[in-house]
């Protein structure tokens with residue numbers, strides 16, 4: 001499931017494919033994904049020019065001329081492919097943009113959105129802040145995210161810290177994988193009460209969140225540079241994870257066994273020796 005680093009990797013790949021380029025043709029394969037798509041979306045997109053793609057949490061925000069923004073969310077299984085020639089669309093390719101250079105009319109780049117489980121979102125909005133983004137917490141790699149901030153927002157939470165970290169209103173873009181990994185590197189149990197995270201613990205956790213995300217973004221960048229097979233999915237890359245998905249395997253730090261528990265319907269992986 002794509003989290004902040006995967007979405008950031010997709011954004012980096014979209015920068016040259018979309019920025020200052022014109023939509024020659026938009027293909028919309030179905031009226032809905034997770035929610036209904038905007039009415040007449042293909043027609044509203046055709047002829048328009050993209051600004052610079054940016055990201056907020058797990059959302060891709062693709063500004064267009066005319067002060068509208070195309071919002072993309074990869075959901076649980078969404079992926080993007082970029083082709084240099086018209087691709088054959090597969091069963092789960094629900095959306096495609098054929099892009100031409102700024103002054104051109106012939107499409108030279110094709111951006112395809114594939115989503116088998118259809119939890120992805122596509123929206124087109126003109127407001128300054130999309131309602132889905134208005135409540136979102138600070139970017140974990142931005143200046144607003146600090147140990148003091150984290151301790152303050154966790155201080156009145158009664159649940160476990162792992163569940164709180166995945167709350168997009170507290171911090172944007174952290175999901176199950178990176179919450180598990182950050183807690184491991186901070187030496188904090190996912191079961192620990194959120195309200196007990198303060199002082200040094202808050203500092204360790206803030207640094208660990210930043211660190212795991214930055215390392216994953218670097219991996220994603222490497223995957224883009226190594227990306228030689230045309231038509232490959234962007235944003236899914238192999239990583240060395242310390243605990244996530246490693247139930248029953250040895251902890252790299254202490255040699256103990258990695259455990260898995262379910263919290264708020266999601267699996268939490270951790271080492272009970274290393275994480276308290």
Ligand SMILES: [Zn+2]
Nearest residue numbers: 251254271274
């Ligand atoms: Zn351990």
